Structure formats: structure tokens, C-alpha cells
Amino acid sequence: MAADIRTARAEDVDALVAIENAVFPGDRISRRSFRQLIDHETAEALVAESGGRLVGYAMVLFRKGSGVARLYSFAIAPDFGGKGIGRLLLDAAEDVAYGHGRMLLRLEVRQDNARAISLYEKNGYRRIGHEPDYYEDGMTALRYEKTLRGDVPVATKVPFYAQTCDFTCGPCCLMMAMANFDSTFVPDPVMEVRLWREATTIFMMSGPGGCEPFGLAVAGHEAGLGAEIFVSAEGALFLQSVRTAEKRRVMELAQADFRARAEKYAIPVTYRPFALDDIRARLAQGKLVLVLISGFLMFGKKVPHWVLAIGDDGGHILIHDPWIEDEQRETASDAANIPVPYDIFMRMAQFGRDGLRAAITLGKPSKR
Numbered sequence: 001m002a003a004d005i006r007t008a009r010a011e012d013v014d015a016l017v018a019i020e021n022a023v024f025p026g027d028r029i030s031r032r033s034f035r036q037l038i039d040h041e042t043a044e045a046l047v048a049e050s051g052g053r054l055v056g057y058a059m060v061l062f063r064k065g066s067g068v069a070r071l072y073s074f075a076i077a078p079d080f081g082g083k084g085i086g087r088l089l090l091d092a093a094e095d096v097a098y099g100h101g102r103m104l105l106r107l108e109v110r111q112d113n114a115r116a117i118s119l120y121e122k123n124g125y126r127r128i129g130h131e132p133d134y135y136e137d138g139m140t141a142l143r144y145e146k147t148l149r150g151d152v153p154v155a156t157k158v159p160f161y162a163q164t165c166d167f168t169c170g171p172c173c174l175m176m177a178m179a180n181f182d183s184t185f186v187p188d189p190v191m192e193v194r195l196w197r198e199a200t201t202i203f204m205m206s207g208p209g210g211c212e213p214f215g216l217a218v219a220g221h222e223a224g225l226g227a228e229i230f231v232s233a234e235g236a237l238f239l240q241s242v243r244t245a246e247k248r249r250v251m252e253l254a255q256a257d258f259r260a261r262a263e264k265y266a267i268p269v270t271y272r273p274f275a276l277d278d279i280r281a282r283l284a285q286g287k288l289v290l291v292l293i294s295g296f297l298m299f300g301k302k303v304p305h306w307v308l309a310i311g312d313d314g315g316h317i318l319i320h321d322p323w324i325e326d327e328q329r330e331t332a333s334d335a336a337n338i339p340v341p342y343d344i345f346m347r348m349a350q351f352g353r354d355g356l357r358a359a360i361t362l363g364k365p366s367k368r
Helices: 009-022 031-039 085-099 112-122 169-181 190-201 213-222 245-266 274-282 341-346
Strands: 004-007 043-050 053-062 068-078 104-110 126-131 141-147 200-202 226-231 269-273 288-292 304-312 316-320 339-341 358-363
Touching: 004 085, 009 031, 009 043, 009 053, 009 068, 031 043, 043 085, 053 085, 068 316, 085 104, 085 112, 085 141, 104 112, 112 141, 169 190, 169 213, 169 288, 169 304, 169 358, 190 200, 190 213, 200 245, 213 245, 213 288, 213 358, 274 288, 274 304, 274 316, 274 341, 274 358, 316 341, 339 341
Parallel strands: 068 104, 226 269
Antiparallel strands: 004 043, 043 053, 053 068, 104 141, 126 141, 226 358, 288 304, 288 358, 304 316, 316 339
16 A cells, blocks of 8 residues: 655644554553654654555654664554555664664564564564563563664673662663673662662762762672773862862762772773773673763763673674663663764763763683
8 A cells, every 4th residue: 555654743643642542552652742752853753644644653762872763652553554554664764763873773562462573573673682561561572673784783692780770870880790790690779779889989969979980990899800990080080060078078088998999909090081992902802891971962961970881893882871761761772782883982981071081891800
């Protein structure tokens, strides 16, 4: 059946809601959300039109600073199924993702949606995981992805763990590395907070603090990993925005302790900004790298944030980002194994007015 694919407009909302209600018994996109998504800079809403009627849609989301797009929702009107419209919309969604410079398109689908699963698998999507109890009725979601550019699928064996607290990105990256090098270790929220307590030194303006490189390296060493530190500045870090003398004093003391312990453990420290080749070389050795970034390019907030570099495909650094932006409708598909182009990676891998660069290499302990 012939159908035209175009970008959705505000006047399409009624038709989109009608399709949504006809296709999905639950987990529906609301009228308000459709309006927001149509206008949102990180979303592309595509519709299929046949005979003057909207007969399907595809909603594609884009994470800033990422090489991944996500097929957030996809639906064909019930009386237009099996007519090839789904294939047309899926091809259009892939073209949109490719046009935004994405190398992967990922999606979730109900485990019992045989027709959709067949469509995805026939079009080159490969299953990469599952999410139990994902939908309102408890149904499992299957996760799929397709490589849009390049011939080699992006894959990883490094476990992913999403942070359960706003301030534990560093410890969560550390736990992912621990689980990678020790198959008996299973990350959990108790260990997440314990590692935060052991490694934290930074006061936030309000609430709990975050972690700096020496604290994370010491915690990694004490967990049985080999650690190495790159940092572009000597002395205490993250003090620029601290206006309270007592907070500065406590931060300086905590960081002095971490530096002394790092020296005691003979953890190598390189005082210079790391280069892309430093990260690539460590990854080629089978190591993982905790990297400090500014959250601005990833989720629009100028905050220090830790991610875990897990691979290198020759054009991208692959990262696990423990932060899942629920307000942006993200899932683990958006945050795990993200291919970030080299130039974007190096732009985001610095923080503050002084462009602080910091990274901790983690691997199996060296034999002495």
C-alpha cells in the first residue's frame, strides 16, 4: 500500500492519540507528551499518511553527545497492519537517525509482540538484552539494536549498572569495572553507597557530595584492581565554587588523605591532561577508564559527572553512563554502551572554567 512519510505536526496530535489508544492497552503516550515530543529538539516524530489519513507513527529520540538513537515508540493503525507501512516507517526512522550522525538505533519491544519482533529481526535488528517487568502489566521488554553505519556491531561484555542516587556516578562506574574483572562481584545499592562513603570528598551546594579521582583510585585499589591516575591539575580539586571556608578545609583534608594513601599504595599519577591516545591505549590493553566529564553535553547540566570508557571502535569511545535521565524517557538502552565520536568525547571530557581533565585507569592488578 502506498503511504507518504513526513514529520509530525501539532495538528496531528488527535490522530496520534487515536492510533495510540487503538494499538496499546497500556503504557500509552499521553496527548501532552505527544505535543512535547513533536516540538522537542531531541526527538523526531514521523507519521505515515495514506488516503489523507494518519495510519502509523515512529518516535525517535536522540541523546546529546551520543552516537545512539532510540526508537521510543512505533505503532501502525490496526486495520493497516501487514501492508508494508511498518517497513516504510522503520526505514524512515533509520534514515532520520543516520541523518543525525547516529551509528546505532535501539529499541524495546514487548516479549509477546510477535509481529513487531518479526519486523525488527527481518530488518537486521539483533537482540541485545531484556528488561523484566518493564511494562505496566509486568511483561518483559526485549532490547534490540541495529548498526546504521559501519559493518561491525558494537558489543561489550562489561556489565552495566545504573546509579540509584544522584551523587554516585563514580562509585557506579567503579562497580561496573569491578564486575568486569571479577565475575563473582554483583553490584548493588548497598555497595554503591559504601563506595561513595569511601571515596567522596566533594561538597555540593546542597545535599551529599561527589567523588574525585584520587578517592576513586584508592577505592579501586582497595577493591583489588590495578589503578592509574591522570589529572591535569595538582592540589585540591573542585574548590572554585566553594564559598564556605569550613567546607574548603574539609575538602582539602579529605583530598590530602586520598593523595597520601595513593602514594602509599604506589598508584601511578600523571599530572597532565590525558590525550585521546592515552584512553585508546589503555582500552587496547583490556583496561577500563573512569573519565570525568561535564554533564552539559550529555544531559544539559553543568555538573561534574563520571562515565566508564569500555571500548574503542576506531572512531568512537564507547561508554557506560550510569545516569539514566528518566525525565527524558531514557532507559538502559540509552545509557549503556554509548558510542561517542572522538571529538565529542574529548570536548565533554573536561570540567569547569579551567578545563580540568581527570581519568582513572582500572584493570587487573599488576604482578610484582
